[in-house]
Amino acid sequence: MKIEILGSGCAKCSRLYDNTVEAVKKAGVQADVVKVDDLSEIVGRGVLMTPSLFIDEEERVSGRVPTVNEIVGILGGA
Template identity: 35%
Template sequence: MIIKVLGPGCIKCKTLKKLVKEVLKEKKIEAEIIEVKDFAEILKYPIIFTPSLIINEEIKIQGKIPSKKELIKIIEEA
């Protein structure tokens, strides 16, 4: 599983990345986390808002930080 957190590196982006790490550790899920801060790279995805969460090249979240419960469901269903 490859998880990308897209955003300029703002506090919300860092919070989302931290939450993803917590969920992966808690659920013992192996995944590569990639933080995408480069604007040109972010523009390759059809997103409007950041932070955005991409799992295996599929947009799962944009413009918000999900609850931990919501994020667990998203990751487990990916």
């Protein structure tokens, strides 16, 4: 599983990254979690609001920071 956090590096983006790493551990799934801060790539994917959470190339959350438990739920359905 590939999980990407798209954003400019703001505090919300960092919090989403931290929540995602914690959720991956809590869910017990194998995943690569990476930050994407290249503006041209973010725009190229059609992201209108950051931070944005992508799982296996699909945008799952945009413009807000979900809780760890919410991310665990998303990972369970991924």
